[in-house]
Amino acid sequence: MTPFPVAMIFVLIFGLCVGSFLNVVVARLPAGRSIISPGSTCPGCGSAIAWYDNLPVLSYAMLHASCRTCRTQISWRYPAVELTCGVLFAMAYLHFGPSLKLVGTLILLSGLIAITGIDLDHQIIPDVLSIPGIVAGLLWSLTPYGIGWEGSCPRHFWPAAAKRGRIRCRSGRFSPWEAWSASSGVTHFSAGISLSS
Numbered sequence: 409m410t411p412f413p414v415a416m417i418f419v420l421i422f423g424l425c426v427g428s429f430l431n432v433v434v435a436r437l438p439a440g441r442s443i444i445s446p447g448s449t450c451p452g453c454g455s456a457i458a459w460y461d462n463l464p465v466l467s468y469a470m471l472h473a474s475c476r477t478c479r480t481q482i483s484w485r486y487p488a489v490e491l492t493c494g495v496l497f498a499m500a501y502l503h504f505g506p507s508l509k510l511v512g513t514l515i516l517l518s519g520l521i522a523i524t525g526i527d528l529d530h531q532i533i534p535d536v537l538s539i540p541g542i543v544a545g546l547l548w549s550l551t552p553y554g555i556g557w558e559g560s561c562p563r564h565f566w567p568a569a570a571k572r573g574r575i576r577c578r579s580g581r582f583s584p585w586e587a588w589s590a591s592s593g594v595t596h597f598s599a600g601i602s603l604s605s
């Protein structure tokens with residue numbers, strides 16, 4: 409078995425790369441453009457971005473947040489999405505370990521990150537992401553590997569909190585993953601309210 413820190417670093421780097429792809433999804437999907445081709449180009453001068461200028465987070469830092477050709481500023485959003493994805497993937501790996509549950513979680517996380525970026529930019533959630541996401545999430549929750557409704561709901565915390573007078577989760581302590589799932593539970597709840605109103 410791969411030593412834990414090595415696997416962890418691999419998952420982090422994988423998350424950074426997926427985050428880089430999600431930046432493309434966020435930029436192109438609402439415009440109806442292909443997310444496969446052409447490759448990334450500078451929004452300032454239109455020049456193709458070479459692979460070595462497209463490394464997640466690293467290239468942003470090495471190029472001082474600007475295009476190599478025309479020096480157009482590159483938004484901080486790109487490395488922020490990459491870092492967010494990398495850190496969330498690593499947190500999920502910490503929580504689930506190498507398992508089928510991790511695979512499903514990473515797929516759903518990727519969808520949620522893309523949806524968050526598009527929603528922030530355009531105040532829309534494209535059907536092409538939300539409808540398959542709803543179906544996949546519900547089907548996944550029925551399997552032994554899925555995140556049950558309790559795990560994605562603030563109620564996960566409340567019964568224990570009421571009994572003991574303070575907020576604790578079932579395992580007796582918060583993991584970063586549980587904090588995330590509670591916050592996503594709040595998001596689901598508010599999304600449900602806005603859909604029903």
Ligand SMILES: [Zn+2]
Pocket residue numbers: 450451452453454455475476477478479480
């Ligand atoms: Zn440029």
